[in-house]
Amino acid sequence: MFNIKSFKYYFSEEQINRITNKITTILSQQDFLTMGKNCSDLEKRFSESNKSPYVLTTSSGTSALELVLSAVNIEKHDVLLPSNTFVATASAIIRSGGTPVYVDCDTDLNLSFEDLRLKITPKTKAVIIVHIGGYITPQIQKIQAWCKENKVLLIEDAAHAIGSHAYSTNAGNFGDAATFSLFTTKVLTAGEGGLVTTKHESLYNKMSILRNHGQAQDNIVPLRGSNWRMHEFNAILAIEQLSTLKDNIKHRKRIALIYDQYINQLSNFKIKRLQISSVSQSNLYKYIILLPDSELIPILIETLHKNYNIASAGRVYPIPIHLQEGYFEKICLPATERYCQEHFCLPIYMNMSVEEAHYTGQALVKELTQLLSSKE
Numbered sequence: 001m002f003n004i005k006s007f008k009y010y011f012s013e014e015q016i017n018r019i020t021n022k023i024t025t026i027l028s029q030q031d032f033l034t035m036g037k038n039c040s041d042l043e044k045r046f047s048e049s050n051k052s053p054y055v056l057t058t059s060s061g062t063s064a065l066e067l068v069l070s071a072v073n074i075e076k077h078d079v080l081l082p083s084n085t086f087v088a089t090a091s092a093i094i095r096s097g098g099t100p101v102y103v104d105c106d107t108d109l110n111l112s113f114e115d116l117r118l119k120i121t122p123k124t125k126a127v128i129i130v131h132i133g134g135y136i137t138p139q140i141q142k143i144q145a146w147c148k149e150n151k152v153l154l155i156e157d158a159a160h161a162i163g164s165h166a167y168s169t170n171a172g173n174f175g176d177a178a179t180f181s182l183f184t185t186k187v188l189t190a191g192e193g194g195l196v197t198t199k200h201e202s203l204y205n206k207m208s209i210l211r212n213h214g215q216a217q218d219n220i221v222p223l224r225g226s227n228w229r230m231h232e233f234n235a236i237l238a239i240e241q242l243s244t245l246k247d248n249i250k251h252r253k254r255i256a257l258i259y260d261q262y263i264n265q266l267s268n269f270k271i272k273r274l275q276i277s278s279v280s281q282s283n284l285y286k287y288i289i290l291l292p293d294s295e296l297i298p299i300l301i302e303t304l305h306k307n308y309n310i311a312s313a314g315r316v317y318p319i320p321i322h323l324q325e326g327y328f329e330k331i332c333l334p335a336t337e338r339y340c341q342e343h344f345c346l347p348i349y350m351n352m353s354v355e356e357a358h359y360t361g362q363a364l365v366k367e368l369t370q371l372l373s374s375k376e
């Protein structure tokens with residue numbers, strides 16, 4: 001029997017040797033361990049490969065968000081964001097002195113442009129858009145134009161979306177600034193880490209200072225910042241991952257096409273893959289299925305695990321932020337509340353074999369057919 005994990009990262013033997021050699025060199029030469037030449041190298045390489053004019057490394061995706069939000073100064077202002085996101089998007093706003101205002105989602109789980117337009121007030125300073133599961137909303141150009149027209153900043157929380165693109169523009173290049181996460185589960189991982197991109201030179205200069213406690217030089221502190229610096233070891237891992245990002249996404253697409261064949265067999269049960277217009281090319285961080293019978297999801301997860309050794313890739317977010325105890329708000333976001341429940345993800349990763357993908361697809365079709373037929 002196969003052993004399918006919920007996610008896996010991949011480094012080739014050659015990469016592991018290169019990483020080991022670089023770390024050995026740093027330690028034996030007692031080189032600087034933070035924000036040294038590997039962090040600069042990563043910034044340069046990502047700037048080139050993503051076509052982003054300015055790039056900064058950070059210690060995590062959360063610190064990348066905090067860095068951007070403190071640089072644009074949202075204190076005493078509202079920031080519009082989807083409630084269908086990870087808690088870090090909201091916590092970074094609160095820590096930066098702003099107020100999160102939650103927006104509903106569309107049928108594609110991404111921010112609803114319609115609801116966004118209803119939520120703007122004179123207190124709104126910025127919109128944070130989250131490319132859920134790696135999918136950039138096809139509405140992105142309209143949202144960009146609307147933000148410009150209303151003099152509101154557009155920030156992309158592209159934690160999921162490294163390597164995704166839409167309308168020939170890469171994730172990270174739509175907004176005034178964007179943030180990426182390099183957490184262990186992400187398409188490009190460094191264990192922990194983050195990246196910030198921006199097209200504005202002045203914002204980049206400000207963030208360069210803020211990231212290192214607001215110091216312009218050693219102990220010269222013109223701004224109030226914090227420690228949002230990346231470790232050299234994380235940068236070494238990220239450089240290797242960046243070199244295989246295209247192959248990684250290509251392989252995920254291969255796996256997704258296999259899954260598509262199986263999901264098509266379930267169309268009679270109103271089960272389908274999350275549809276995104278072809279203008280938006282996801283990095284396939286998540287392969288998302290819409291399953292209206294949401295009470296079946298926990299049963300399915302347990303059966304796949306027990307009978308097939310297939311770990312669940314779960315839901316992207318089963319509970320939206322406004323319904324989390326620590327962030328509870330008495331508001332109603334009907335689409336968000338519905339789709340957080342009614343979706344489910346299949347495991348997908350760079351070194352998943354074609355046989356493993358067929359095995360997972362077959363198990364899914366068999367178990368869902370049985371579960372749904374017994375309900376009829």
Ligand SMILES: Cc1ncc(COP(=O)(O)O)c(C=O)c1O
Pocket residue numbers: 060061062063085086088089130157159160180181182183192193194
């Ligand atoms: C949408 C989103 N934003 C922000 C973050 C925070 O990133 P990190 O875990 O690297 O701090 C995550 C992490 O998973 C995320 O999914």
